Amino acid sequence: MGRSVLIADGFADAADSLAELLRLFGHFPYVARSGPEAVELAAAHRPDAAFVSLHLAGLDGYGVARAMAAAGCRPRLLVALTGRGAEADRAAAAAAGFDRHVLKPAEPMELVRLLDGLA
Template sequence: MSGPPPTARLATAHRVLVVDDSLDMLESMSLVLRLLGHEVMTASSGEDALEVIANWQPHIALIDVGMPGMSGYELARRVRAGAAPRQAVLIAVTGWGRDADRARAAAAGFDRHVVKPVDLPRLEALLSEFPVELAPPVAE
């Protein structure tokens, strides 16, 4: 058997928020993340995501940028403007992958930009870039 033992994965587990208006995407991405050992919550709109970010304080948020209503870009701008009590790592997940799309995501406040569909090795590598200690929960 290859790969790290399950305890190694749990040592780097994150609280990950998946934001997407597609129920299929929410279900599949959250399932994969849970299998990798992460704690996961989902939101199907920008408004719901702001509430989850404020209350649950995820380490990382994977955000679809092309949602109706509040776009992922607007969500990122609001989070970066202080709409949440602390800053999560924001990752744009989109079907758009041109340089201009990456620049737009960075300008909105995203830390990374990935193109759908995100394969498992890419997702694991992406999440491993960020240590859990990066974003500890706020003490109450």
């Protein structure tokens, strides 16, 4: 069964490529290019999952996670998709409410498996 998935990444090529991959696996992606847009899309579509870059314009990924929780639209699976992999970055992501911390460039099938795990 396909999942609705929010992809929040300011890099258009990365976001669009991930969206296309997820479509090929039967999922329904929504793409946001900024933090505020990510929160807006999450509130409007209530996605099952979200892959959120920590570097977003207007509101960083940590702020997006907190804002979604405060607005009651936090997805069941919230993944920080980032190039920042230090232990302090992982701890900050967990404190903001992320379930997983995946380093870029992510293995595409790892992301698909995460969505499959929502069954």
